[in-house]
Amino acid sequence: MSDSFPLSTYARRLDQAARLAADAGLDGIIATPGPDLEFLIAARLATHERFAGLLLTPTARRLIVPAVDAASLKHSPAGQLGIDIVGWQDGEDPYGHIPAGRFAVSPAMTADHLLRLQGGGVSAVNATGVLSGIFVIKDANEIAQLRHAAEAIDDVHRAVPALLRPGVTEKEVAEELDQRIIASHGTTDFVIVGSGPHGADPHHDYSDRQLQPGDIVVVDIGGTLPSGYHSDCTRMYVVGEPTAEQQRIYDVLRQAQEAGVAFARPGVTAAQVDRVVREVIENAGYGEAFIHRTGHGIGLSCHEEPSIMAGNDLELKEGMAFSIEPGVYFPGQWGARIEDIVVLTSDGAQPLNRTTHDLVRVPSSA
Numbered sequence: 001m002s003d004s005f006p007l008s009t010y011a012r013r014l015d016q017a018a019r020l021a022a023d024a025g026l027d028g029i030i031a032t033p034g035p036d037l038e039f040l041i042a043a044r045l046a047t048h049e050r051f052a053g054l055l056l057t058p059t060a061r062r063l064i065v066p067a068v069d070a071a072s073l074k075h076s077p078a079g080q081l082g083i084d085i086v087g088w089q090d091g092e093d094p095y096g097h098i099p100a101g102r103f104a105v106s107p108a109m110t111a112d113h114l115l116r117l118q119g120g121g122v123s124a125v126n127a128t129g130v131l132s133g134i135f136v137i138k139d140a141n142e143i144a145q146l147r148h149a150a151e152a153i154d155d156v157h158r159a160v161p162a163l164l165r166p167g168v169t170e171k172e173v174a175e176e177l178d179q180r181i182i183a184s185h186g187t188t189d190f191v192i193v194g195s196g197p198h199g200a201d202p203h204h205d206y207s208d209r210q211l212q213p214g215d216i217v218v219v220d221i222g223g224t225l226p227s228g229y230h231s232d233c234t235r236m237y238v239v240g241e242p243t244a245e246q247q248r249i250y251d252v253l254r255q256a257q258e259a260g261v262a263f264a265r266p267g268v269t270a271a272q273v274d275r276v277v278r279e280v281i282e283n284a285g286y287g288e289a290f291i292h293r294t295g296h297g298i299g300l301s302c303h304e305e306p307s308i309m310a311g312n313d314l315e316l317k318e319g320m321a322f323s324i325e326p327g328v329y330f331p332g333q334w335g336a337r338i339e340d341i342v343v344l345t346s347d348g349a350q351p352l353n354r355t356t357h358d359l360v361r362v363p364s365s366a
Helices: 007-023 035-041 067-073 111-119 126-135 140-158 170-185 197-202 244-263 270-283
Strands: 028-031 051-057 061-066 086-087 100-106 122-126 187-195 216-224 233-239 295-297 304-308 320-326 327-328 334-337 340-345 350-352 360-362
Touching: 007 028, 007 035, 007 051, 007 126, 028 035, 028 126, 035 051, 035 126, 051 350, 061 067, 061 334, 067 086, 086 360, 100 126, 111 122, 122 126, 126 304, 140 170, 140 216, 140 233, 140 320, 140 340, 187 197, 197 216, 197 327, 197 334, 216 334, 244 270, 244 320, 244 327, 244 334, 244 340, 244 350, 270 304, 304 320
Parallel strands: 028 100, 061 086, 100 122, 233 360
Antiparallel strands: 028 051, 051 061, 187 216, 216 233, 295 304, 295 320, 320 340, 327 334, 340 350
């Protein structure tokens, strides 16, 4: 878990979060199980339908949890940060521990809990915007974890060419990649092996389709480290040789992705990065084939702010981490995507993934 960070990290985050809530004119924050709670106090809870939440106000730091979870939390960072851990038993009302007022609540909070809180006089706003100043800006420890995750997924990608051959199924490749991600990360988040026409579906996972000579293959994989930080990287392979048209389109995609990495820097907006990437593909005549945003933030969530897309005028800042992953998709034929995770420094975007952007050839004979 991310409690491998110094205790002072969480103390600082709690202070910053309370200050951000006050600056927003709120009475406090209610963080429920998910990335917000893990970020603030290193707590990963799976309480199912039972309510659990951290109440953070100018005068209170209270963690309300089912009694069955309270004992273990007393030995976690939460128990060492001056937080009042309140255990409640089935049949009791956990919502009574939260006063009426205007609070930032975690987007992970489910409707059943939110409605009960609202019935008790809580007015809610989304905590994502309130906490973005600390959650979206990664500190040195977080960047080190993201770098470690990127190196681990790069190592898995280096093993991919030896797994691809005519006759092997997407599922067989995916199962091997799953085991390699578990070994290097601890947890697999997803495995996409999209061969031939399946590559035209950005969210295809894998199937019993056998790879064939001439297939373009999308391999998009990611996992979670014990620290809670994620990897996410897409690379492209071809069984044999691509057609001249496929190589030409792929070269455009590569130019677009690298243009986005070169342009991204503190002070530009997420929408501007998307526009720079998209213009390369549009100018080549393939704009309609690029059907999703350019990228997403990454950290304790695989997908978080900032969204690198049209309409998002968020100014990018040093310490933000996100993907740059344009793709082109031709239904019934093939598709391609290139994805790196980058971290913004004062000098620009630093890619964390280091494997080749080439369309990697693998033998077309078994």
